[in-house]
Amino acid sequence: NALSMQDSVIGGDIVSSTTYQQINQSGSKTLQWINFSLICLILVMVSISIFSDSWVVQEQEILGSTFESKTGLDDTTTISCDADGSCETEESDISEDYDDCKKDMDEWENSDFDLGEYPFKEMCESVGDSAKAGLIGTIAFWFSVVLLLASGALLLLGVLGKKIPFANNSPVIPGVVIFLGFALWRLLLPSMNGDYGWAAKLTLFSGVLACYVGTNPLLDKIHAPNGLASFFSDDKLEMLRKLNLVWFGLTILGLM
Numbered sequence: 179n180a181l182s183m184q185d186s187v188i189g190g191d192i193v194s195s196t197t198y199q200q201i202n203q204s205g206s207k208t209l210q211w212i213n214f215s216l217i218c219l220i221l222v223m224v225s226i227s228i229f230s231d232s233w234v235v236q237e238q239e240i241l242g243s244t245f246e247s248k249t250g251l252d253d254t255t256t257i258s259c260d261a262d263g264s265c266e267t268e269e270s271d272i273s274e275d276y277d278d279c280k281k282d283m284d285e286w287e288n289s290d291f292d293l294g295e296y297p298f299k300e301m302c303e304s305v306g307d308s309a310k311a312g313l314i315g316t317i318a319f320w321f322s323v324v325l326l327l328a329s330g331a332l333l334l335l336g337v338l339g340k341k342i343p344f345a346n347n348s349p350v351i352p353g354v355v356i357f358l359g360f361a362l363w364r365l366l367l368p369s370m371n372g373d374y375g376w377a378a379k380l381t382l383f384s385g386v387l388a389c390y391v392g393t394n395p396l397l398d399k400i401h402a403p404n405g406l407a408s409f410f411s412d413d414k415l416e417m418l419r420k421l422n423l424v425w426f427g428l429t430i431l432g433l434m
Contacts, residue, residue, distance in 0.1 A: 245257070246258075249372075251313075254270050319356065323352075353385045356382075
């Protein structure tokens with residue numbers, strides 16, 4: 179009887195363990211499908227933002243007339259409406275504006291007459307900086323799109339049963355590239371007389387979402403039943419404890 183009870187308990191443990199493993203695998207595959215869907219969504223959002231003009235938006239009203247300027251990575255749209263409600267829309271390419279301005283400045287400076295300094299030189303240089311910022315940002319964001327495609331392919335292979343090291347963490351890389359591209363665009367932009375438009379905000383949200391998708395598997399592992407020890411060794415945990423003051427100091431510095 180004791181032997182039969184022991185066999186029963188062992189059998190129950192095996193069934194419970196197998197059932198738990200099946201549930202865990204099912205939940206993991208569901209999470210992989212969700213992450214793959216989020217990568218597809220991020221891909222669409224970044225692609226839409228690249229072609230949008232709503233990166234910097236400026237609105238002003240003068241004597242009853244309203245002016246709205248929307249600046250994208252490579253072009254500008256200006257909408258002017260008078261007091262009667264009649265509106266006009268003007269679109270211009272930033273790179274072409276800089277080429278025309280540079281041509282006029284060269285003709286002014288190389289004139290046979292001493293005309294002095296070109297009066298619109300500062301404005302021309304500002305347009306050139308805007309064109310450069312848009313070009314660098316566009317290259318970075320298209321590069322992130324390529325990386326998002328690669329990350330989506332790796333996640334899809336994982337869903338299909340292919341085990342590739344760090345495939346679930348790959349979305350972190352395009353997320354970081356998105357942030358770097360946004361930072362370079364903002365730093366190279368000469369001035370921003372306006373507010374961030376929906377395209378800029380959508381791009382930042384895309385970067386946050388991509389980093390979340392990539393770090394989510396790490397968070398799941400950290401919150402496993404055996405906790406941080408399943409991810410970090412004892413030596414690494416001790417080092418992290420000692421660096422708590424450094425993390426705190428960097429946080430204060432970042433807030434300042």
